[in-house]
Amino acid sequence: MAKSSDAPVVVLGGGLAGYSAAIEAAERGARVLVIDKAAEPGGSTLRSGGSFAFAGTDLQAAHGIEDSDDLLRRDLLRGGGEQSDPQLVDLYVRRQLAAYHWLKRCGVDFDGVSLSGNQSVPRSHGVDIGRSHALIRAAATAHHSVTELLATTTEALTQENGRIVGVVTRDSDGTATERPARAVVLATGGFARSRRAISTFAPQLSNARRMGGEHNTGDGMYLAMSVGADLADVGTIKATFGVTADVPGMPPNPTLLNALYRGGIVVNSRAERFVDESISYKLIGGVCLQQPGGLGVQIFDEQVMEQTIPGKLVNNYRGALEQGYLLQADSIRELAVAAGLDPDALAATVDGYNDAVRSTGDTDFGRTHLSSGYGELPTINRAPYYAYPTTAGLTSTYGGLRVDVEMRVAHVLGGTVPGLYAAGEIVGGFHGNAYMSGSSLGKSVIFGRAAGRGAADTPM
Numbered sequence: 001m002a003k004s005s006d007a008p009v010v011v012l013g014g015g016l017a018g019y020s021a022a023i024e025a026a027e028r029g030a031r032v033l034v035i036d037k038a039a040e041p042g043g044s045t046l047r048s049g050g051s052f053a054f055a056g057t058d059l060q061a062a063h064g065i066e067d068s069d070d071l072l073r074r075d076l077l078r079g080g081g082e083q084s085d086p087q088l089v090d091l092y093v094r095r096q097l098a099a100y101h102w103l104k105r106c107g108v109d110f111d112g113v114s115l116s117g118n119q120s121v122p123r124s125h126g127v128d129i130g131r132s133h134a135l136i137r138a139a140a141t142a143h144h145s146v147t148e149l150l151a152t153t154t155e156a157l158t159q160e161n162g163r164i165v166g167v168v169t170r171d172s173d174g175t176a177t178e179r180p181a182r183a184v185v186l187a188t189g190g191f192a193r194s195r196r197a198i199s200t201f202a203p204q205l206s207n208a209r210r211m212g213g214e215h216n217t218g219d220g221m222y223l224a225m226s227v228g229a230d231l232a233d234v235g236t237i238k239a240t241f242g243v244t245a246d247v248p249g250m251p252p253n254p255t256l257l258n259a260l261y262r263g264g265i266v267v268n269s270r271a272e273r274f275v276d277e278s279i280s281y282k283l284i285g286g287v288c289l290q291q292p293g294g295l296g297v298q299i300f301d302e303q304v305m306e307q308t309i310p311g312k313l314v315n316n317y318r319g320a321l322e323q324g325y326l327l328q329a330d331s332i333r334e335l336a337v338a339a340g341l342d343p344d345a346l347a348a349t350v351d352g353y354n355d356a357v358r359s360t361g362d363t364d365f366g367r368t369h370l371s372s373g374y375g376e377l378p379t380i381n382r383a384p385y386y387a388y389p390t391t392a393g394l395t396s397t398y399g400g401l402r403v404d405v406e407m408r409v410a411h412v413l414g415g416t417v418p419g420l421y422a423a424g425e426i427v428g429g430f431h432g433n434a435y436m437s438g439s440s441l442g443k444s445v446i447f448g449r450a451a452g453r454g455a456a457d458t459p460m
Helices: 016-027 043-047 058-062 069-079 086-105 129-141 195-201 219-225 281-289 317-322 332-339 343-358 439-456
Strands: 009-012 032-035 051-053 124-126 146-149 153-160 163-170 176-180 183-186 240-244 265-267 296-301 327-329 385-394 408-410 416-422
Touching: 009 016, 009 163, 009 439, 016 032, 016 129, 016 146, 016 183, 016 439, 043 129, 051 086, 051 439, 069 086, 086 439, 129 146, 153 219, 163 183, 183 219, 183 439, 219 416, 240 281, 265 343, 281 385, 296 332, 317 385, 327 332, 332 343, 332 385, 416 439
Parallel strands: 009 032, 009 183, 032 146, 163 416, 183 416
Antiparallel strands: 051 124, 153 163, 163 176, 240 385, 265 296, 296 385, 327 385, 408 416
16 A cells, blocks of 8 residues: 555544644645544543643733743643653643644633642633534534544554555444555544553553543554554553542532642541642542542532532532532531541541641641642631542543654654654653643643644655
């Protein structure tokens, strides 16, 4: 299957990274074929909390928030335990503000800025993620040179003389087709839904709730491995704290909800705190899975409830209450009974926490701020009170293919795999051993556009 001059850039995956790559490749004059194995594309993008980590925006300035490239870089590196690839971090930092304005030009509306995990200042720019994905998809397919092929799996990458020259697909009716490609961009997401991949790369998370895109089974990563691709960060995969625990009578919450960065605390089934709630919810997730039953109950009060952001899933506390995800009571002891916790133990925990906040700070676990040194801690003392029975889930895997700053996939023996690019959740090396909230969707746009550029410019 010789690669011809009119062969398209093939993008595997129809999430935010895939369509960002498609737009960029099309704008550089390439024909583009987007292939997704789902009938309705979106994957983990549509299951995300809907926030982007940007620094120095006009929206931050309007809220009096001072942020900078240097502070963003510091938080990304520190949040990743200094294990992130600094070149990928620098790429993100250099292009993040341009990505913010690019999204706005595509029609994406940012509804506010909030503080979240591993952020030293509020920089989570919230969106309606379903609408935003639809806008980016529409911007891609508006190009006459972009074609979609849905409900189609990709079974192989084809090579000639070590260079990727096409893919082999199988349609929903079982027909296999060889398709030429100028270059291939892998944007197929992670492997949170694959028992095989989790048992291989992260067996310690086998009991975490499997979430993320329904079709995120690691097939893109395995395709790349079949042609010699190298991996990065797969050994640092972590579960995410904030998903509904399996509690009788309570409906499962399809997304995350965390009151920790607004002033809540988390206790285990013994009504005892077990972690510094200001750290990344990725790190909290790992500690939570070590608690009895993997349970962590978030405890907060009306002060947090008043910080509800309607439509913003991870901060829509009022909406969560209305949908039955939260328990409510007029006192801490009554809340404990509703949550199946010991009333005396929970009252002692909350009283001890409040005493520490009023005096010198939370010395038991070293929590002194809401998140990463930012925000004063409030006491938990304004009724009504709320409980959210929580566990950790695999919403995404944030480890996978090693790439360079042009998003070329690295070969395990050195160099790169010619004609093969990657973007989005499938990319490893950027997050290191943890995660700064909002950087995944940000990475999808920034790295997706870079991959699209590289693929379109691939020499014939």
